Amino acid sequence: MTNYNLAKNYLDEEKTEWKPMRDGAGIGIAELGGEKENVVVLAADTAGSSRAKYFAEKFPARFIQCGVQEQNMVGVSAGLAYQGKVPYAITYAAFLVGRPWEPIRTTIAYPQNHVIFVSSHAGLATGPDGPTHQMTEDISIMRCLPNFTVIAPCDYEQARKAVKAAYDLKGPVYIRNAREKTPVFTTEDSPYEAGKAQVLREGKDITAIGHGYMVYWLLKIAEELKDRISIEVINLHTIKPLDEQAIIESAKKTGRVFTCEDHNVVGGMGSAVAELLSQKYPVPMKLHGVYDIFAESGSVKDLWKKYKLDEEGTKEALLEFLNKSK
Amino acid sequence: MPTPSDSKIKELEKKANNIREDLVKMLIESGSGHSAGPLGQADIFTVFYFHVLKHDPQNPMWPERDRLILDVGHCVPIRYVAMAHAGYFPKKELMTLRKIGSRIEGHPNYLRMPALETTSGPLGEGLSQACGFAMAARMDGTDLDYHIWCIGSDGEQQEGMTWEAAMFAAKYRLSNLTYIIDRNNIQIDGYTEDIMPLEPLREKYEAFGWHVMEMNGHDMREIISTLEESKSIQEKPVLIIANTTPGKGIEFIENRFGWHGVPPGAGPEDVVPKEEQAKRALEELRTLRGRIEAEHD
Numbered sequence: 001m002t003n004y005n006l007a008k009n010y011l012d013e014e015k016t017e018w019k020p021m022r023d024g025a026g027i028g029i030a031e032l033g034g035e036k037e038n039v040v041v042l043a044a045d046t047a048g049s050s051r052a053k054y055f056a057e058k059f060p061a062r063f064i065q066c067g068v069q070e071q072n073m074v075g076v077s078a079g080l081a082y083q084g085k086v087p088y089a090i091t092y093a094a095f096l097v098g099r100p101w102e103p104i105r106t107t108i109a110y111p112q113n114h115v116i117f118v119s120s121h122a123g124l125a126t127g128p129d130g131p132t133h134q135m136t137e138d139i140s141i142m143r144c145l146p147n148f149t150v151i152a153p154c155d156y157e158q159a160r161k162a163v164k165a166a167y168d169l170k171g172p173v174y175i176r177n178a179r180e181k182t183p184v185f186t187t188e189d190s191p192y193e194a195g196k197a198q199v200l201r202e203g204k205d206i207t208a209i210g211h212g213y214m215v216y217w218l219l220k221i222a223e224e225l226k227d228r229i230s231i232e233v234i235n236l237h238t239i240k241p242l243d244e245q246a247i248i249e250s251a252k253k254t255g256r257v258f259t260c261e262d263h264n265v266v267g268g269m270g271s272a273v274a275e276l277l278s279q280k281y282p283v284p285m286k287l288h289g290v291y292d293i294f295a296e297s298g299s300v301k302d303l304w305k306k307y308k309l310d311e312e313g314t315k316e317a318l319l320e321f322l323n324k325s326k
Numbered sequence: 327m328p329t330p331s332d333s334k335i336k337e338l339e340k341k342a343n344n345i346r347e348d349l350v351k352m353l354i355e356s357g358s359g360h361s362a363g364p365l366g367q368a369d370i371f372t373v374f375y376f377h378v379l380k381h382d383p384q385n386p387m388w389p390e391r392d393r394l395i396l397d398v399g400h401c402v403p404i405r406y407v408a409m410a411h412a413g414y415f416p417k418k419e420l421m422t423l424r425k426i427g428s429r430i431e432g433h434p435n436y437l438r439m440p441a442l443e444t445t446s447g448p449l450g451e452g453l454s455q456a457c458g459f460a461m462a463a464r465m466d467g468t469d470l471d472y473h474i475w476c477i478g479s480d481g482e483q484q485e486g487m488t489w490e491a492a493m494f495a496a497k498y499r500l501s502n503l504t505y506i507i508d509r510n511n512i513q514i515d516g517y518t519e520d521i522m523p524l525e526p527l528r529e530k531y532e533a534f535g536w537h538v539m540e541m542n543g544h545d546m547r548e549i550i551s552t553l554e555e556s557k558s559i560q561e562k563p564v565l566i567i568a569n570t571t572p573g574k575g576i577e578f579i580e581n582r583f584g585w586h587g588v589p590p591g592a593g594p595e596d597v598v599p600k601e602e603q604a605k606r607a608l609e610e611l612r613t614l615r616g617r618i619e620a621e622h623d
Contacts, residue, residue, distance in 0.1 A: 040465070064461065067497075072454045072490035079395075079458015082436075082444060085465070087458075103451050103487065111436040111445040 002191065004200055010185040010216075011223050017184045021177035021212075022120035024159035026051025029088050029118065032164050033059045039167070040080055042066055042073050044091040049179075050120045052090040071100040077115045078107035086114055086167060092126075093119035093135035093176060097142055104172075109145040112171045117142075118163060122152075123262030124295050124303045125178035125213065131294035140267025142174040143240040150240040151194060152176040152211035152261075152269070156184045158237060161192040169194060178262070180300045182213035197243035199250065203232035206322060207250040207257045211236050211269050214260050217311040221318060229322065239269045244276055251283045256325050258318050260288040262309050286321035288314060330377070330550055338546045341411065342372040346575045347611045348420060349407045353589035354604045356423040359432065361593065362572035362585040363479065364404035366510045366543070370477070370568060371408040373549045380472055383413035386441035390471050393459050395443050397452020397478035398508065399433040400587070405442070406430045414441055450485025452476050453505055457491050460500040469502040473557055476505045481513035484522045489534070495563040496535030504556040504564045508543065510572040512583040531565045543568035576607045 009015040033039050033055050042064045043052040056063040066073040070091065077087040089096065096119045097104060108115050119138065126134040143150045149169055153159040159177050166173040200215070201222050208218045208231050215235045222231035232250055236243070251257055257277060259270035270287030277283055288308075295307055304310035308317060330338075346368045353359045375381070380392040396405055403423060410417045415429070422428035429438040433447035444455050456476035463469040482488055495503060507527070515521050524530075531538050537559045541552040549568075556564040572586070573579030584594040590607040591600060598606050 040462075062465065066494065069490040069494065071451075071487040072457075072494055075451050075454020075487065075491065076458040076461065076494065078444070079455040079460075080462045081458075082455070083459055083462030083466075085462050102448055103454075106445060106448050107451055107455060 001199065001202060004191065004198060005187050005189040006200070007185050007187050010183075011220060013183070013220070018181040019156040019184050020179060020181050021153055021156055021159040022051045022179055024153070024156035025118050025120070025163050025175065025177050026054040028160035028163040029090075030054035030058050032167060033062065036086065036167060038085050040064065040085045040087045042077055042087055042089045044068060044070050044073050044095065046091045050090045050092060055088075070095045071103050074100045074103040075107055078111070078113050081108075081113035081115050086116070088116045088118055088163070090118045092121035092133060093138045094121065094133055097138050097174060098135060101141055105145055108172045109147050112147050114171060116163070116166045116173045116175065118175045118177065120177050121179045122176040123178055123212065124290065124307060124309060125180040125182065125262055125300050127180060127300040127303065128297045130297040134295055136262070136264045136290045137267070138174070138176055139239055139261075139263050139269060140271070143272060144267070147171045148240060149173045149194065149238065150176070151238050153237055154212060154215040154235050155182060155186055157186045157188060157190060158192060162194065162237065165192060165194045176212070178212060183216045185216050185219065195238045195241055195243060197246035198235040198237065199232065199246065200235050201231070201233040203230040203254065205230045205254055205256070206318075207232045207234060207254045208318065209234045209236050209247070209257065209259045209269070209273060211239065211261055214262060214309065214314060217314045218260065220311055221315045224315075236269055236273070239272055242272055242276055244280070247273055247276060248281050251277055251281050255283050256321075257283055257285045258288065258321055259285070260314050260317070263289050264292055265289040266292050284325040286317065288317040330547065334377070335546045338372055338376055341376055342369045343575065343611060345372055345404070345407045345411055347608065348410070348417065349404055350576070350590055350604070350607045350611060352403060352407065352420045352423050354591050355421045356425070356589060357592065358424055359403055359589045360400045360587050361579055361589055362512060362583070363398065363401040363508065363510065365576060365579065366570040366572045366574045367401055367404050367477070367508055368574065369544045369546060370506065370508070370549055370570075371404050373546060373553065374475070375408040375412040377550055378553045379475070383409070386414060390468075392473045392475060393443050395452050395456045395459065395474070395476045396434055396446055397456070397476055398449065398482060399446035401477075401479070401508070402434045402442070405434075409441065449479070449482035450488040452478055453488055453491035453495070456503055456505065457495050457498070457500060460495070460503040461498065463502055474503045476503065478505060478507050480507055480509045480511065480518050480524055480527075483507065483524050483527065492531065492534045492536065499561050500563045501560050504553070504566060506566045506568050508570055509567050510570045512572050512581070512586055514583070514586045516583050528567060535562065536565045537562040538565045538567065540567045540569065543570035544574060576610045578603075578606065
């Protein structure tokens, strides 16, 4: 099994540092800017909160402030990419990929332009801004676009690595990040390879697949329940293209698959796994996430609790599935 | 650039009508495609590919080439014909328009023909992309080596994204960019000023910080001088409003919006029956060419 070099004492929540993925992404892009001269960053009036500012401060000549113009930002990115630049377009998920979806389809996805879309404010982890800003459909609408790679890092460190890994991929990439601080359980030394699922913990009774911060809950649940049940935990950070082999191998071993995500269960990562397994190795499945609703304003912790996306709610859903699928 | 000679102008006019003829043949063969816009843009595309554009058909991706970006993707048939005449690909390939496996699809597909510069179709996305091209040239310090041209339509001025790009180009003073609007006054459902009025178009762009010029889009001399002059404007992006006649060259198509999206042989039957349309269209073009030749010979 790969050594993922997870943080020391990562299972102890009190000893675990919490930092926002958007910070990791912003810092990673600024670091990349020092290495790659053709990296250009575009912002749409959220350079501060979406962390494009880290790059902008270091490389002002390669930073383009588009104002509140997400559609235009997409078109300008396409033009830059045709000319050999590697644009990183950064803003909140709902505006980045929701607002200009068709321009992305036509000017980026179809001609295979190498543009990297980096969001913040994905999921209910956006908090009190409410459903207009809590983007819970981004994975659905991006993974159905041909040629796109879709990545949802699990924490700050992985976000920092993912934005750099995206530079070396071909074609367009979408990287989804949360606004809120979440546990940092991987480290600078943790390996990262886009497209390769990470089996962070081996098990034999059930496969639990997550992306984003919910992978951390899965690791804690697996530890807590280890005397009752052996849970295999997979961090499926790359949702497209899917690491089919890793998922099928795990399903063969455990015979049951639970997925969880801070995203609509319609069309999200769970759907992607279900599309695969229903055709190649059908096993009982439970898709946990946001159940096709718009949530509401509230602190992130209150939202997690009410919509069962916290550790407790996730454990409840997993145990219920276990009982039903015995 | 020196003023073009009379013989050069005459040569371009002849070329434009040969291009129109091949365009009509191509549309008839295809049985699907737009007529009015492409016919109306024939003179502008002829000037580009045979006089103004810095390009090399033998080396289509030459780094110092001018970038010609087609915003209004559905007018691409006229670009295909002009490119074929310029030597980018064999003219016989024009007969594959919109057919399975063809490089020349219904709307421009960059992947199959990179010399098209972009993929386009949905309206109002070209100017943003042209801005990206212009920004990249400036970042590379090559903005004086080549020019960015973008050809759009009047209908797509109704798209909000066009105005986002208009603000952007002015903010970044993209003087290496010239945007040409084919002002033919029609769109699929009717006349632009009935569907969603655009006027005063000139004043709108001026208020947005652009340098605005106008030209008769069928006068070769005027097209050349306006395009050339637009390159010399500093500090501002340039808009050229090209006043054109949709369907130019075929009287029963000219100025009639019913011909926006259909080829000869499939258009409205109130003037010419369907089965006669193709024949009449070609006859009229031959008459027109004859007239032009007579005027100069």
